Amino acid sequence: MAQYLISVLTDSTELADEAEMAAIDVFNEQLTADGHWVFAGGLGMPATATVIDGRDGEPVFTDGPYLESKEFIAGFWIIEAADLDVALRLAAQGSKACNRRVEVRPVLAE
Amino acid sequence: MTDVGAAITRAHREEWARVVATLARRYGDLDLAEEMTAEAFAAAVERWPAVGVPSSPGAWLTTTADRKALDRIRREAKRGAKHQEALMLSDAPEPLGVIDDDRLRLLFTCCHPALAMEARVALTLRLVGGLTVPEIARAFLVQETAMGQRITRAKTKIKVAGIPYRVPSRADLATRVTGVLTVLFLIFNEGYLASDPGQEAVRGDLTAEAIRLARLVRDLMPADGEVAGLLALMLLTEARRLARVSAGGELVSLAEQDRGAWDRALIAEGHALVRSRLASGQPPGRYQILAAINAVHTDARDVRDTDWSQVIALYDQLAALDPSPIVRLNRAIAVAELDGPEVALAEIDRLPLAGYHLFHATRADLLRRLGRSEESRTAYDRAIALTTNTAETAYLARRRNQLATP
Numbered sequence: 335m336a337q338y339l340i341s342v343l344t345d346s347t348e349l350a351d352e353a354e355m356a357a358i359d360v361f362n363e364q365l366t367a368d369g370h371w372v373f374a375g376g377l378g379m380p381a382t383a384t385v386i387d388g389r390d391g392e393p394v395f396t397d398g399p400y401l402e403s404k405e406f407i408a409g410f411w412i413i414e415a416a417d418l419d420v421a422l423r424l425a426a427q428g429s430k431a432c433n434r435r436v437e438v439r440p441v442l443a444e
Numbered sequence: 445m446t447d448v449g450a451a452i453t454r455a456h457r458e459e460w461a462r463v464v465a466t467l468a469r470r471y472g473d474l475d476l477a478e479e480m481t482a483e484a485f486a487a488a489v490e491r492w493p494a495v496g497v498p499s500s501p502g503a504w505l506t507t508t509a510d511r512k513a514l515d516r517i518r519r520e521a522k523r524g525a526k527h528q529e530a531l532m533l534s535d536a537p538e539p540l541g542v543i544d545d546d547r548l549r550l551l552f553t554c555c556h557p558a559l560a561m562e563a564r565v566a567l568t569l570r571l572v573g574g575l576t577v578p579e580i581a582r583a584f585l586v587q588e589t590a591m592g593q594r595i596t597r598a599k600t601k602i603k604v605a606g607i608p609y610r611v612p613s614r615a616d617l618a619t620r621v622t623g624v625l626t627v628l629f630l631i632f633n634e635g636y637l638a639s640d641p642g643q644e645a646v647r648g649d650l651t652a653e654a655i656r657l658a659r660l661v662r663d664l665m666p667a668d669g670e671v672a673g674l675l676a677l678m679l680l681t682e683a684r685r686l687a688r689v690s691a692g693g694e695l696v697s698l699a700e701q702d703r704g705a706w707d708r709a710l711i712a713e714g715h716a717l718v719r720s721r722l723a724s725g726q727p728p729g730r731y732q733i734l735a736a737i738n739a740v741h742t743d744a745r746d747v748r749d750t751d752w753s754q755v756i757a758l759y760d761q762l763a764a765l766d767p768s769p770i771v772r773l774n775r776a777i778a779v780a781e782l783d784g785p786e787v788a789l790a791e792i793d794r795l796p797l798a799g800y801h802l803f804h805a806t807r808a809d810l811l812r813r814l815g816r817s818e819e820s821r822t823a824y825d826r827a828i829a830l831t832t833n834t835a836e837t838a839y840l841a842r843r844r845n846q847l848a849t850p
Contacts, residue, residue, distance in 0.1 A: 336606045417608035418558055419616070440605045 337372060337441035338421040340411040344434050345404050347379060354433050361431035365413060370424060376409040408434065412441070448493045455501040456485060460574030461660065463506050465546035467513055468609060474553070474599050476513055478571060484509035547572070548664045549609050555624040556607045563598035564627045570595055572660070573653055583650055584634070621665070625674050625731065628658050632678050636685075651682050669721055673732030676717035680738035683710035688835075695839035699747045711742045733762045752782040769795040770802075777806055785810040801830035805840055817847045 350358065365371040380399040387394045399406065411428060415421040421438050429436045463484060467477035484505045498504035554567040562584075569575045569583070581591035601607065612620040635650025658675040665671050687705040690696050718739040721732050728736070737758045744750040759775035773795055780788035789810045797803035808823035824844035831837050 415606075417606045418556075419608050419612065421606070422558065438605075442604070 335414045335416060336421075336443060338413050338415055338418075338425075339439050339441055340413060340421075340425050340428055341407045341437045341439070342409040342428075342432055342434050343405050343437060344408040345406070350376070350432060354431070357431040357433070361428055364427075365411070365424070370413045370415060370420075372412040372414055374409070374411040377407060380406045446493075448497055451497040451501065452485070452488055452492060455488065455505060456574055457656070459502040459505050460485070461547045461550060461572045462502060463509050464571050464574075465550040466506055467509055468550055468553075469546050470510070471513055471517070472609065474571065474602060476516065477509075478599075480509040480513040480516065481505075483512050487512075545611060545664070547660065548611055551624055551661065551664075552611055552620055553602060553607060553609050555620075555627045556602070557620075557623055558605065558607060559598050559601065561627075561630070563594055564623075565630055566591060566595050567598050568627050568657070569631065569653065573657060575653070583647070621668060621670065624661065625670060628654050628661070629674060629678075629731075631657070632681075636681060648685065651678070651685065654678060655682060669724060669726055670729040670731050672717050672721055673729060673735045676714045676721075676735035677731050677738060679710045679714035679717070680735060680742050683707040683714065683742060693835055693838060694842060695833075695835040697839070698741060703745060703747075706742065714742070715739055728761070730762065730765055733758055733765070737762075750781070752778050756782060769797050770800070773797060773800075773803060773806060780810055780813075785813040789814070799830065801827045801836070803827075804830065805836075808840075808843070812843070812847060817849075820844075821847050 362371065362374060365374075380402075383399040385396040385398070385400045387396075409432070413421065413424055415424060418438070418440070421440075425436050425438045460481065463481045464474075464477045467480055468474050471477065487508055488501070488505060492498070551568065551572055554571055555564045559567070566580055566584075569580045570577065575583075577592050577595065578588050580595075581588040584591070586594075611617070632651055632654035635647040635652075635654060655675070655678050658671070658678055662671050662675050683706050684698075684701060686707070687701040687703070688696055696702075714735065718732075718735050721728060722736075737755055740751050740754050740758070755778040756775060759771060759778060763771045763775065773792060776788040776791040779791060789807065792803070792807055792810070795803065804823045804827035808820045808827055811817075811820035811823055821844055824840055824847075828837055828840045828844070831840060
């Protein structure tokens with residue numbers, strides 16, 4: 335089993351509406367029932383981000399996201415899947431549920 | 445070529461994909477499979493002239509590649525426990541080469557929708573077709589290093605992202621087969637009408653390779669109608685290859701081609717495939733309809749014998765599956781033959797294809813036939829400006845220059 339990060343992409347500050355939240359709940363329950371669920375969450379807007387550089391002495395804090403872009407990550411799932419085909423199928427369902435585009439990336443195994 | 449040389453060439457053509465596919469399944473590593481297969485062929489080149497061609501070249505190559513893979517894994521295992529897993533996997537070997545479907549798995553992996561289209565094309569030509577990286581780079585006019593990187597990146601994605609090495613599930617099979625056929629058709633089309641002005645207009649190496657791969661897919665999936673359709677379409681198009689470009693490097697239109705120069709054997713094979721699909725009674729897909737249209741054209745010994753109403757009926761069938769304006773453009777070309785250029789022009793002028801060179805080329809031809817020379821000239825100019833294929837440009841320029849000057 336491998337793990338995959340499904341990032342939800344958006345360019346709008348609108349949060350998920352009621353219908354989207356309901357569809358996401360159904361999808362989450364299905365993920366849990368089928369043993370794919372690891373973790374998921376919605377994220378605060380990019381304006382709430384802080385970038386920290388702790389590599390050299392005193393940490394430096396910078397307000398805002400590390401990358402200014404029109405599109406940003408609004409939320410994510412981490413799932414367990416046998417392979418990319420399974421992950422893509424789940425990601426397609428997740429995209430439909432949250433009504434946004436998503437990106438799938440493998441979490442590197444040891 | 446010596447007998448041994450011919451045997452090696454034949455083995456490369458017939459066995460390359462099988463050896464790569466078998467090793468890929470055993471070791472779950474495309475890189476290793478590709479490298480060891482190449483090494484096994486290098487060993488054949490070295491040894492067969494001395495010891496003779498083995499009675500079963502495929503088995504010899506698979507065993508040799510497999511032994512080299514095991515050596516490699518053992519060597520690397522000594523360097524770190526990282527490869528222990530692979531070693532354990534290979535200690536319980538599956539029988540070699542019994543599942544022919546390995547080549548099918550390989551093909552589906554190379555044509556996976558998570559890979560960029562150009563990567564799918566390159567991987568398929570390398571891993572299934574056995575073309576070298578320099579050969580593929582030349583075919584697509586890309587620097588060798590860039591092509592090498594493209595292939596390496598794709599293999600890395602397959603490994604890291606976990607693209608599975610298997611035939612897709614039943615639910616996905618139809619779309620995935622379509623994906624494989626798209627890759628093969630792209631390879632064929634690049635050979636059929638090279639898009640790069642620096643290239644020869646028609647490239648027999650690529651069309652031949654695409655047909656070889658389509659034959660392989662047909663062997664592996666004999667029940668699939670669209671596989672048969674695509675192979676038939678390629679054969680019936682390839683049959684006209686030599687007649688399609690004049691000695692002066694100019695494209696020759698279907699109506700002007702020397703039909704005696706068409707390859708009768710390829711046409712017979714293509715027609716047989718189309719007939720077998722018609723006999724199946726199953727509703728045809730896109731490639732089967734396109735093959736049937738080409739069968740009608742290649743059935744006519746003279747362009748005047750073409751059954752245009754049959755061509756139009758087939759385009760209607762195609763338009764029901766694929767309502768794209770390009771299909772309607774092609775239908776209108778047949779309409780011009782049956783109902784005259786005026787009717788066809790009225791249909792074409794409604795199509796949103798202003799950026800497509802064949803739209804303007806078709807308009808130019810219809811306007812020429814209607815005696816509207818000035819409008820025709822403008823349309824030819826637009827078509828020429830949008831064309832990148834050298835033979836097409838030459839053809840269009842000649843037609844334009846033949847127009848009556850005002």
